Amino acid sequence: MSNLTIRFYSNSLQRYTTFQMIIPNDIRNGVPREETEYSRRKMKTLFLLHGYTGDAGNWVPEYLCEKYNFAVVIPSGENAFWLDGISTGHKFCSFLGEELLGYVRNTFGLAESREDTCIMGLSMGGFGALHTALYYPENFGKAAGLSSALIVHKVAEMTEGSVDPHGNYEYYRECFGEPSKLLESDNNPETLVKKIKREGRPMPEILLCCGTEDFLLENNRQMHEFLERENVEHIYEESAGNHDMEFWSRYTEKFIPLMFG
Secondary structure, eight states: OEEEEEEEEETTTTEEEEEEEEEOOOOOTTOOOOOOTTTTSOOEEEEEEOOTTOOSOOOSOHHHHHHHTEEEEEEOOTTSTTSBOSSTTOBHHHIIIIIIHHHHHHHHSOOOSGGGEEEEEETHHHHHHHHHHHHSTTTOSEEEEESOOOOHHHHHTOOTTOEETTEEHHHHHHHHSOGGGGGGSTTSHHHHHHHHHHHTOOOOEEEEEEETTOTTHHHHHHHHHHHHHTTOOEEEEEESOOSSHHHHHHHHHHHHHHHHO
């Protein structure tokens, strides 16, 4: 298993940034790799997104990468909800869905088609995975959100001076744009779903889950109900669990075979 840390200049962020990669391409002498239907096909790629206060780190078990023959690309997105923020150098959606994807394609020959490219995230990264795949449906074939921070309706109600445990009005406005205009903007995954349907573009396969003790449970139920109303095929699961790595690890093991199997 190759573990890489790559530093390159990002025009979207207007600075140098780093990302990690996991590539299951090494073979040990004397330990032949079993040939399977997965090893015989072209290597696929998973973009893996961290949550609020997090940074680039892999939580996908390496044996799954080897079994299903996929590389993992792990960028850092600060606390920006993986969106194009208002201020200069904060275009994290463009960075992820265009620039980093293009860099991986051109440098490693990976993620060359939407069928070979998936995206998954937890919490804030779950929002980012869903939003990015819907914003770039020609680039990402599948998106999985674990306990996703699908908080656009809450943010849309914020006014100047508002504050919650995670940030103030100015923080959310930087990430999502003017709150009063958020629900009609492209920063709202619901808007993007409607746009994809209206324009006849390919809809990514969507997988969502949330724990029944998670503070984001109602937000995820709301998205599930929206997708049902829009007749968008998707997988949505709830089970006992909180907003923690125990729950996310369980669903990583469950969703990876659905994405790459």
